[in-house]
Amino acid sequence: MFRSEEMALCQLFIQPEAAYTSVSELGEAGTVQFRDLNPDVNAFQRKFVNEVRRCDEMERKLRYIEAEVHKDGVHVPQVKEPPRAPNPREIIDLEAHLEKTENEILELSHNAVNLKQNYLELTELKHVLEKTEAFFIAQEEIGIDSLTKTLGTEEGGQQAATRGRLGFVAGVLQRERVPAFERMLWRISRGNVFLRRAELDKPLEDPTSGNEIYKTVFVAFFQGEQLKSRIKKVCTGFHASLYPCPPSNTERQDMVKGVRTRLEDLNMVLNQTRDHRQRVLASVAKELASWSIMVRKMKAIYHTLNLFNMDVTKKCLIGECWVPTADLPNVQKALADGSNASGSSIPSFLNCIETDEEPPTFNRTNRFTRGFQNLIDSYGVASYRECNPALYTIITFPFLFAVMFGDLGHGLIMALFGAWMVIKEVSLAAKKTNNEIWNIFFAGRYIILLMGCFSMYTGLIYNDIFSKSMNIFGSSWYVPYDNDTLEKNTAFTLDPKDSYIDKPYFIGIDPIWQTADNKIIFLNSYKMKLSIIFGVVHMIFGVCMSVVNYNFFKRRYSIFLEFIPQVVFLCLLFLYMVFMMFYKWVAYSTMSEDQAYTQGCAPSVLILFINMMLFSSNEPEPGCKEFMFENQGSIQRVFVLVALCCIPIMLFGKPLYMLSASKKKHSKTESSNGSVNPGIEMQEQTDIINSQPQPKASASHDHEDEPFSEIMIHQAIHTIEYVLSTISHTASYLRLWALSLAHAELSEVLWNMVLTFGLKDANYIGAIKLYVAFCFWALFTLAILVMMEGLSAFLHTLRLHWVEFMSKFYAGLGYIFQPFCFKTILEQEDEE
Amino acid sequence: MACKFCGPKLSLCGLILSVWGIIQLTLMGVFYYIEAVALLEDLPLEEEGGHHTIEGFIHKVEVGYSQNAYNCWIAALLYVITLVISGHQFWMNNRSSVSM
Numbered sequence: 001m002f003r004s005e006e007m008a009l010c011q012l013f014i015q016p017e018a019a020y021t022s023v024s025e026l027g028e029a030g031t032v033q034f035r036d037l038n039p040d041v042n043a044f045q046r047k048f049v050n051e052v053r054r055c056d057e058m059e060r061k062l063r064y065i066e067a068e069v070h071k072d073g074v075h076v077p078q079v080k081e082p083p084r085a086p087n088p089r090e091i092i093d094l095e096a097h098l099e100k101t102e103n104e105i106l107e108l109s110h111n112a113v114n115l116k117q118n119y120l121e122l123t124e125l126k127h128v129l130e131k132t133e134a135f136f137i138a139q140e141e142i143g144i145d146s147l148t149k150t151l152g153t154e155e156g157g158q159q160a161a162t163r164g165r166l167g168f169v170a171g172v173l174q175r176e177r178v179p180a181f182e183r184m185l186w187r188i189s190r191g192n193v194f195l196r197r198a199e200l201d202k203p204l205e206d207p208t209s210g211n212e213i214y215k216t217v218f219v220a221f222f223q224g225e226q227l228k229s230r231i232k233k234v235c236t237g238f239h240a241s242l243y244p245c246p247p248s249n250t251e252r253q254d255m256v257k258g259v260r261t262r263l264e265d266l267n268m269v270l271n272q273t274r275d276h277r278q279r280v281l282a283s284v285a286k287e288l289a290s291w292s293i294m295v296r297k298m299k300a301i302y303h304t305l306n307l308f309n310m311d312v313t314k315k316c317l318i319g320e321c322w323v324p325t326a327d328l329p330n331v332q333k334a335l336a337d338g339s340n341a342s343g344s345s346i347p348s349f350l351n352c353i354e355t356d357e358e359p360p361t362f363n364r365t366n367r368f369t370r371g372f373q374n375l376i377d378s379y380g381v382a383s384y385r386e387c388n389p390a391l392y393t394i395i396t397f398p399f400l401f402a403v404m405f406g407d408l409g410h411g412l413i414m415a416l417f418g419a420w421m422v423i424k425e426v427s428l429a430a431k432k433t434n435n436e437i438w439n440i441f442f443a444g445r446y447i448i449l450l451m452g453c454f455s456m457y458t459g460l461i462y463n464d465i466f467s468k469s470m471n472i473f474g475s476s477w478y479v480p481y482d483n484d485t486l487e488k489n490t491a492f493t494l495d496p497k498d499s500y501i502d503k504p505y506f507i508g509i510d511p512i513w514q515t516a517d518n519k520i521i522f523l524n525s526y527k528m529k530l531s532i533i534f535g536v537v538h539m540i541f542g543v544c545m546s547v548v549n550y551n552f553f554k555r556r557y558s559i560f561l562e563f564i565p566q567v568v569f570l571c572l573l574f575l576y577m578v579f580m581m582f583y584k585w586v587a588y589s590t591m592s593e594d595q596a597y598t599q600g601c602a603p604s605v606l607i608l609f610i611n612m613m614l615f616s617s618n619e620p621e622p623g624c625k626e627f628m629f630e631n632q633g634s635i636q637r638v639f640v641l642v643a644l645c646c647i648p649i650m651l652f653g654k655p656l657y658m659l660s661a662s663k664k665k666h667s668k669t670e671s672s673n674g675s676v677n678p679g680i681e682m683q684e685q686t687d688i689i690n691s692q693p694q695p696k697a698s699a700s701h702d703h704e705d706e707p708f709s710e711i712m713i714h715q716a717i718h719t720i721e722y723v724l725s726t727i728s729h730t731a732s733y734l735r736l737w738a739l740s741l742a743h744a745e746l747s748e749v750l751w752n753m754v755l756t757f758g759l760k761d762a763n764y765i766g767a768i769k770l771y772v773a774f775c776f777w778a779l780f781t782l783a784i785l786v787m788m789e790g791l792s793a794f795l796h797t798l799r800l801h802w803v804e805f806m807s808k809f810y811a812g813l814g815y816i817f818q819p820f821c822f823k824t825i826l827e828q829e830d831e832e
Numbered sequence: 833m834a835c836k837f838c839g840p841k842l843s844l845c846g847l848i849l850s851v852w853g854i855i856q857l858t859l860m861g862v863f864y865y866i867e868a869v870a871l872l873e874d875l876p877l878e879e880e881g882g883h884h885t886i887e888g889f890i891h892k893v894e895v896g897y898s899q900n901a902y903n904c905w906i907a908a909l910l911y912v913i914t915l916v917i918s919g920h921q922f923w924m925n926n927r928s929s930v931s932m
Binding site: 469470483752755756758762763766767770778 | 849852853856857868869870871872873874875876886895896899900902903904906907910911
């Protein structure tokens, strides 16, 4: 946690037979990050394309099966223990099994569609027969003769010969098409077709899609063959299904009977197919989850194997990977397991190689530290082996948050929420949701818990619980006046000389301040000083962290040329200001006998500081001194001058040192080249040797080989930034004061505006009012004070860490270590 | 039982609110009863108490304190009722979701 893990670049030599199992073991262990050894080869030319394709095919089948399972609403059980990647024999089995299942389901659904089609046709026929019954009966009542007469009169006398020979077509049509159909028939026959229709009450089921469709039965009466063929054409055009319908009554009744029995049979068959399908799907559903995990693991393995190189002799696969050195034994073991599992006689081996490349950054985290590490990583991933600020963030982050969020009650709510998430961690983690806000809260549960606990502490110090103070240890102030004086005046100033018992309140702010009129004035000065003190300490700590980095990266010169001037500058100016605050608190008192150290004479620290910087002075009040102690003026002058002297050291120190160092090196390399000059072959060899350590050196010393002007510009920017930032960052810490004051005031306003509404009644109606007022008060407390203020305090804390603290020492130029791990691969795919 | 009128979220909300209400209002009642100075600002007092004597003022304050204490406790009782209702609703919701 202090700094990222040491990484090693390793070469893996694996027998092709053992490659699959070894990579599978490595994936289970999840400790190596493979590098692509053939980046210029495209995805289709790689070695294991066919295997990847097979996996894709299997995934497709699985998706199909899953869709079918979901369509039937069969519950898919979760796997308790995710299966390992299958070995090659199992792959073939699995493939065959999937093939078989897919075919079975395909066939089943195909059959079901056919059966349903049959069923639909039969039901339609049944409806046609039943509905047309009514038409025919009606016709018989009117008498066909009369009908033909009416038709006949229009057609002319010729029809009389064929009277009684009316033809008809019966069928079923979708309901929404009926009006168009009717109009079309009218047009093509010039009104010579008689159409009767009846709507089906119940919707029918479409066999392929399963949608419900409403249909209408129709019978079209007409005369003559020509019309018949035309009508049939129209029917096909409108996708109407026509059914044969015998004209005589008895035949129709027989047919209805026949259709009914056939329908019953068909229904039975349909039920049986449905049961069978259910059984098949249920048995598949049990295995489905584990199959899909196995297939995804296989695919991941083959993708990884695609990153490997083939040896020249085609006898072994070579892979390169980054491994944390602490995990090397695990990797060795995984490799051994892998080659054992495949039964190959030659063990695969691991070879650490030297490299000048920057390794990835890997911080081992647990569930407690992960949240804090994420806060840092979202600013920038630490450079390799750089000092990791996340370790200190664990304490400083909740603390600075709590300084802004100090309220015992609100802190308690936040801590309870965090504690609930921490306690229910396992069951809550199992419930995966896509609710982004919830996921953010849950990922930061330990941060929330700590922030809540720290806020409770600062709330106790500020003596604030929902904006009220608690008088636990007994206030140190008392009222020295008698009743008579009290009655005549509305407000008094309590002089510590005669109303203070000379023993401070046990912890935090004295509760007497809650009833004081000048509470805000007092708290303002207190919190402002507090935030400057915390800020300066925090920044000095940040600057000191850079020593650890300089020391580790072997840039000792930077300690003298950068760190010491920086820290001296900061201490002489700002730590001195902090010292003045403390000195003022300690030295000045109303009880003091010396007139210069009584309350009226206390100088303003800010004015003193400004005068110190500008070398000016103010006339003190009569009887007071301008400075707090002897020789303060001259000491201050020295401090400012020394601090100013630090600036040129920061500015020119490092560039000049680099210049002289590179000159020395130049003379050395020239001489060595001059001595080794016997032949071309030798020359080449030395070049290789020389060229190897060169880049390594440049990797650790960042701008070594840059020209002098560049270094100078860098350093100038750096110096100006640092000097200006000491002032602006110190001022930036004042946000601690501003936010904590705003929080306290807001909670007081909420109490006075809302809850007091229920407390100002002199009778029992107040209880009802209180009930309602409390409800609103609780709601606003949660929404505004805990959620909104909490978020804003969180963001300001984040800024204080990212900008004010981390800019002092943190480079954040690394890239993150992404190990090949089945767990993360599966989780990522689940999220998609 | 047919008396399910809150959803699962509303009943949970009522549950949390009433637990919070019971705890805080009971405690506030206790503090009013022991006449905590911090709560003096919230007492039902008439403005401009200058015409009264000190004894009269003190008497008024004491009456106000005890009145507010009782009001707090009554409100806490109301929250106990809320707790029972929303607890029942919560239980109903849970049971129905399990049986489904």
